[in-house]
Amino acid sequence: MERVVVARVDRSAPGRAVVRWASQEATLRGLPLRVIRHPLPDFLDEAQLVVADMRVLDAVAFSARPVVLIPEERAVRHPPHRVAEIVLGVDARDPAGGALDFAFDTARLWGVRLRAVHAWWFPSCAAELPFGVPEEDRATWEDHEVQLLADALRRWREKYPEVRVLEDVRLFTPPHALLQLSASAGLVVVGRGSRGEPGPTVRALLPESLCPVAVVPS
Known part of the structure; x- marks a missing residue:
């Protein structure tokens, strides 16, 4: 199964910094990027890394993969x-x-x-x-x-x-x-x-x- 970097974008939080950070990381790791707006579990088998907004704590609770949580854009x-x-x-x-x-x-x-x-x-x-x-x-x-x-x-x-x-x-x-x-x-x-x-x-x-x-x- 192909490994991917997943950017988890929540409707209640701005996703620009998340997608930008995930895109840069996918390039460094030589992996495709997948941007999703729905719950994570369906994609965990494919994800090598999950990137999400700092407020999306379900990303940490459910993921069996490393999760990078991004603060507001000015801090990144x-x-x-x-x-x-x-x-x-x-x-x-x-x-x-x-x-x-x-x-x-x-x-x-x-x-x-x-x-x-x-x-x-x-x-x-x-x-x-x-x-x-x-x-x-x-x-x-x-x-x-x-x-x-x-x-x-x-x-x-x-x-x-x-x-x-x-x-x-x-x-x-x-x-x-x-x-x-x-x-x-x-x-x-x-x-x-x-x-x-x-x-x-x-x-x-x-x-x-x-x-x-x-x-x-x-």
Whole structure:
């Protein structure tokens, strides 16, 4: 069966940015583009990638394929000439293989750097420290998180040696870290669990992201 890039255009939302973004992506991937206005399930077997308006959340809930959600048109930038990087949200303790594959492969196609972001917070024992977290403890914990991220990425760095990777460990919640970076990124990539509904990070990210967001199922 021929693979296609699907642009899902909703009657209640402007579709120009969605179709433009999907068309550029189809050209980069060497795939036909199909623009649809009806529910997605009939086309999922053919879709390699689904592109939809940020407000069309059923695209995320039902799709077994990566879905790129596009914010309002003024926020959309697209490589290879206008962005410096793709941002990938990584849980270094439980990395989502689908999201990693999609992010690395898209960075390869776009010819841009991939920033792999792992957000972390102090362990629960830090709350019991009477005078705050000592700097040496923070440094030790952060070094551990850095190593976790490096280990999580190793397989994909070997698989995609041509992709430039920046490993970025941040003392933030995942939505906060990714939203900060969306202001300058061309795309933010996050994973989605197998149950269908977007998780808390995806739900917090979508309304505020300043660039397109790719939600990739497990």
